[in-house]
Amino acid sequence: MGAQVARADQAEQTEQAERVRVIVADDHECVRIGVTGLLRASPRIDVVAEASDTHSLACQLDAHACDVVISDVCMPGMDGEYSSLSMLRRLVRTPRAPAVVVLTMISSAPMLSGLLQHGLQVIVDKRDVPYALLPAIDAARVREPFQSACTRSVLERAGAGCEPCVGVPSAREWEVLQLYVHGMPIGAIARQLGRSVKTVSTQKRNAMRKFGLATERELIEFATQIGLT
Incomplete structure (x- = not known):
């Protein structure tokens, strides 16, 4: 009997050791609920925390031991910038940091290629979550590239x-x-921000260039993909 109990205890400890601790980060509550529900249905995944922006993700990383971060790349940033990209990029470049799975609706090839260039090699399109998320977690843990079907197709x-x-x-x-994608003209933006029209126009062009967007149509599509409109 004692040997059986010992084996049972050992099996339980092994199972616990193999469980994957995950933090889910997305600024859309419905996405967090769906992803967290899917993961909690798996007997080998522990969702240890959730985050709604980059600051709360940083706090949760400080508070919880974690093996994998599953994060939208377009959450509000910590210093007014657009994204959680800087933090995720630091994670993938830091030894012994949690692995990263990027969740995204972005379908811009230059932006997706840019994520890969930044070292974010595991990317799951949100439309592929039901069947791609668990394989992505497995790939991230062993530091292997993985792109879900929609991402790979783009x-x-x-x-x-x-x-x-x-x-x-x-x-x-x-x-x-x-402000621009919410319908405010360049001149009105300049007045509201106390900048010249030339400065605002340059800042708009620079932002579009950094996102790999060449036309107004591409800008509106991108804004829709990341939930700005």
């Missing part, structure tokens, strides 16, 4: 000649772009 259509977008808009550029 990259394959773009081909090897796709120029990756590796820039990150400044806080001021992002501020201008948000």
Whole structure:
């Protein structure tokens, strides 16, 4: 009997050791609820925390031991910038830091190529979550690349000649772009922010260039994808 109890205890300890501790970060509550529900249905995943922006993600990383961070790349940033990209990029470059799975609705090939260029090699399109998220977690844990079907399709259509977008808009550029996609003309933005029309126009162009966006149509599509409109 004692040997059986010992074996049972050992099996339980092994199972616990193999469980994957995950933090889910997304600024849309419905996404967090869906992803967390899916993960909690798996007997080998522990969702240890959730975060709604980059600051709360940083706090949760300080508070909880974690193996994998699953994060939207377009959450509000910590210093007014547009994204959680800077933090995720630091994670993948830091030894013994949690692995990263990027969740995104972005379908811009230059932006997706830019994520890969930044070292964010595990990318799951939100439309692929039900069947791609668990394999992505497994790939991230062993530091292997993984792109879900929708992401892979965008990259394959773009081909090897796709120029990756590796820039990150400044806080001021992002501020201008948000106001613009919400329908405010350049002149009105300049008056509201106390800048010249030329400065605001330049900041808008710079932000679009860093996102790999060449036309107004691409800008509106991108804003829709990341939930700005």
